Amino acid sequence: MITIKKIGITILLIFLLTNICNAQFVQSYGIKIGLTFAKHDFEGFNFPEKTIQRRIGFTGGFFFEWLNLSMISIISQVEYSQRGISSEITKTDAQGNPAGTLTTNSQLDYLSFPFLGKISMSSMAISPYLLAGIRYDYLLGHSEFLEDIYNKFRKSVFGGTIGIGIKPKLPITIHPLIELRYNFDFTDSYIPESFGAKNNAFDLTLGIAF
Numbered sequence: 001m002i003t004i005k006k007i008g009i010t011i012l013l014i015f016l017l018t019n020i021c022n023a024q025f026v027q028s029y030g031i032k033i034g035l036t037f038a039k040h041d042f043e044g045f046n047f048p049e050k051t052i053q054r055r056i057g058f059t060g061g062f063f064f065e066w067l068n069l070s071m072i073s074i075i076s077q078v079e080y081s082q083r084g085i086s087s088e089i090t091k092t093d094a095q096g097n098p099a100g101t102l103t104t105n106s107q108l109d110y111l112s113f114p115f116l117g118k119i120s121m122s123s124m125a126i127s128p129y130l131l132a133g134i135r136y137d138y139l140l141g142h143s144e145f146l147e148d149i150y151n152k153f154r155k156s157v158f159g160g161t162i163g164i165g166i167k168p169k170l171p172i173t174i175h176p177l178i179e180l181r182y183n184f185d186f187t188d189s190y191i192p193e194s195f196g197a198k199n200n201a202f203d204l205t206l207g208i209a210f
Contacts, residue, residue, distance in 0.1 A: 033060035034205030038083040043196030057082030075116040083108040109140040131163040159185040
C-alpha cells in the first residue's frame with residue numbers, strides 16, 4: 001500500500017523537477033494523465049492463458065522537454081503508474097462442479113522514470129511525434145491479491161518504452177497533446193530463479209505542455 005512517506009517522496013521529486021524546468025535549456029514542461037492497460041508475462045508458472053487479462057488502471061505524472069534540436073528533443077518524466085493483472089477464476093459448488101466465474105484484480109503501484117528520445121514531424125495543423133527510450137520503475141506497493149508472489153517482486157525494474165503522440169499547433173502558450181505508449185520490462189520482476197514475471201502495459205494519456 002502507498003504510505004505517507006512514499007507520497008512525500010513523490011511530491012519532493014515533482015518539486016525538484018519544477019525547479020529544473022526554470023533552467024533555460026528546458027523547452028517545455030507539463031503534466032500527463034490517463035489510463036494504463038497492464039498485464040504480466042509469466043514464465044515457469046502454468047496460468048491458463050484465458051484466465052489472465054489486462055487490468056485497467058491510472059497513470060499520471062510530470063514531464064519536461066529539453067535539448068530541442070530541430071526535430072529531435074529529449075523527454076524526462078516522473079509518473080505514478082498502476083500495473084497488475086485481471087484474473088478470471090472459475091467458481092465451484094460443494095460438489096466441485098463449475099458455478100460461474102469470479103474476476104479478481106491485482107494492483108502494483110510504481111513510481112516510474114522514463115527517459116525518452118522524441119522525433120517530431122511538423123505539419124500545418126498538428127505535430128505528430130515518435131517516442132522511444134528507457135525507463136526505471138520503483139515498486140511502491142501492491143494489493144493483497146497474489147501477495148505471496150508480489151512480496152518477492154523486486155523493488156527496482158528497468159524497461160523500455162515506445163510510443164506515438166500528437167500535439168496540435170495552437171496560437172497560445174498552452175499546448176494539449178495525446179500519447180499512446182507501450183511499456184515493457186528488460187529485467188525480471190520476480191526474485192526466485194524458478195519463476196519469472198515481467199510487466200507490460202499500454203498507456204493512453206492526455207497532457208498539457210507549457
